[in-house]
Amino acid sequence: MVFASGPGASGQPPSSPSAPSSSDLSAVPKVVTTDQQGAVQQVVPKEPIAVPAGTPAEAPAAAQAHAAGVQKALSGNGATVGDLVVESVFQVGKGSTVRLRQEIDKVPVFGASAAESLAADGSLISVTGSLSKKSQGKFATTTPPAAVQATALKKVAEQSKSAPDRLKVTATKAYWYDAKLAAKDQAQSTAVPAFKVDINGAGAEKKGEPATWVVFVDAGNTAKVLDSWSETKHLNRVVCDNESRQIDPDQAGCGTADIQATRTEGNPPVGVQDVDQVYDYLGNTEGFYAKYTQAPNLTELIGDDTGDGYGKALRATVRLCTYDECPYQNAFWSGSYMAYGSGVTTEDITGHELTHGVTQNTNGLVYRDEPGAINESMSDVFGEFVFLTDTANPCNTAANRWKLGACSSLGVIRDMQNPKAYRNPDTYKGQYWYAGSGDSGGVHTNSGVGNKTAQIMVDGGSLNGVTVTALGIEKTAALYWTTQTLLSSNSNYGALSSALKNACNTNVRNNAAGTTAADCVQVANATKATKLPQLATRT
Missing domain, CATH: 3.10.450 (Nuclear Transport Factor 2; Chain: A,)
Structure with missing residues (x-):
């Protein structure tokens, strides 16, 4: 489903610099x-x-x-x-x-x-x-042989149980591949020459579900797959209305020959609720990021230019139906645009999906296991922040606070204040923690830990014997934006814990959102309240 210790124990940032002159x-x-x-x-x-x-x-x-x-x-x-x-x-x-x-x-x-x-x-x-610390081998060529794509397509067809004619390669590029950095395992490994193949097509969990896959093929043996996983992320403005036509989801791009613009920047409402809501919520999400973070303009960061004359824009297709499901009961970020089933066009879902694009273009968190859970949580966090700061939204009530999906046709599917209400953990490896291989390693379920960490920072509260004093949304949003810029593609919850504390100290030094050293104590407390791993430090 779409949503389905740092610099010191005291939390104090370093004192003002009389900086050393060496970069060593x-x-x-x-x-x-x-x-x-x-x-x-x-x-x-x-x-x-x-x-x-x-x-x-x-x-x-x-x-x-x-x-x-x-x-x-x-x-x-x-x-x-x-x-x-x-x-x-x-x-x-x-x-x-x-x-x-x-x-x-x-x-x-x-x-x-x-x-x-x-x-x-x-x-x-x-x-x-x-970083990779060792490499082995050399690229004979960085131009991928045809066999690379054939190997990748065969692998995805097997994994997704999709017909090969429903899969297509969208990009192939030379990369050094290191299993540790791809979050495949936690053992240190060695970088080897490979080709990264991106594939779009039908997903594995549900017939007709849109999906994006990543496959790494050994550059020295083009019949050998080194790794593969699903990158499907469920859950200037251009909005397109598919009008409930049944189409392949990978053809739902807004501003193409198949689906043309219905409402564009600066034009009045068209009278279709899904179109007009998404138009407003795309603008509200970009406005939130501009006001509460220092992220680049979202249109520039994640927008797409399809050549339809409207330029680079935040694009969304609404009232999507697939050949297998109508109305489509979900939403997704494709990597360049958003797509929604009828009635799924709420503000938190819009902020959620656009944040997948932000994550994709900042740290590139791999979408599986703990990195994938953090990826999902970041989208939940910023999606809910956008919703909570929009006081004009009639759905923004005390009863709906922190409830993801409220007022959508899906209904509430996660509760960030009480993750356990939807069988998501609020504590690292606590009750409801998922340790299996389904759902890309529990990316939606285990996002509950990250969600609770953010919620308790904003509102304050007590959990697992630890009390946190509220920071509010402004400071927490600035904190999470800095954290986004620090994470690596394979960051797990221990890395998130460390990055949150480091981000707070960085925000103190750089005068971001009025953050203080006392706030950093509360950030550290929040990571302890949800029992995020407190990584070892040494001087």
Whole structure:
């Protein structure tokens, strides 16, 4: 279904910098956080590290100047492989988060990233990330042979039990593949040459369900699949009305020859409830992100240009019917547009699905197991934030607070304040925690832990003997946005716990949303209340 310890025990941020002048993190006092296998995950210098003399303070140049030291630190001061290259910059208060990707021989390593938190002067506050530390083999060519796509299509047909003619390859690209970074397992592994194949088509859980699959094929043996999983995420404006026609869901793109625009930016309501609601809620979601976070404009970040003359836009198709289900009882983010069944066009669902696009374009959390649960939770959190801050929405009542799907044709399907009411856990590996392989490893069920963590931060309360003082939505939204910029593609709940605390300290230093050191104590308390793993730290 769509929705179906950090820098110190006190929570205090580092004091104002009299910054060291070296970018070598090994040479300065610091706090190092490691994952459950001992791999370095986060490094926070006791004092921010200034950029080398002569380096511009602008974020991209400063981040690149810190890159060598950062890579060495995330590798545990051991061997390093490849290079770090600036990929994106996100504003955080007066500072920024700069995300760098790892490349080996100029080919990216899937999921390998380092997120540098920088002050306004370019000094390094912290780094969070996960990198490959070893590689094996070489690419004979980065041009994928035809056999690569054939192998990938065969694998997805077997896994999804779909007819091959209902599957299509949408992209094939050379990547280094490291199982740890793809969240396949928790054991350290080695990056090997591979081709990443993206496939759209019918899903496995329900006949006719739209789905997106990722398959990694060994570049040295094109008949060998290294890994595969479903990336299906259920649950300037352009809105298209499918008018309940039965179509293939992977042909539901808004602004194509099959489905043309019904309402576009600046034009008046058309009198179709689903069309007009989604138009308003796309705008409200973009407005929320603009007001409460420093995310890039959503149209620019996740919009799509189909060539229909309306340019890059947030696009949605409503009143979708598939050949197997009419009306379609769900909604989904396709990777470039949203699609809804009739009556599923609520504000929280819209914010939820658009946030899948934000996650896709910031940290790329893999959609399975704990990373997938965090992906789902991030969408629940921001979807509910959009809804709760819209006081003009008649559905926004005290009775519906934190209830996802309220006022939709689906009804309430998750309760962030009381996840157990819908058999979702509110505690890490507590009651209702799902440890099976269904639902991509419980991405919807186990999102309850992340949801409760956010809810108790906003409203305050007590859980598992820990009391949290309320931070409110403004500070919590800023916190979760910074956290989004810090997470890696394979981040689990331990990484989320660490990132939330680090994000809070970063927001204090960069004056984001008026966040204080006292607030960071409450953030740490919230992670303890839901029993998120408290990762080991050392100095």
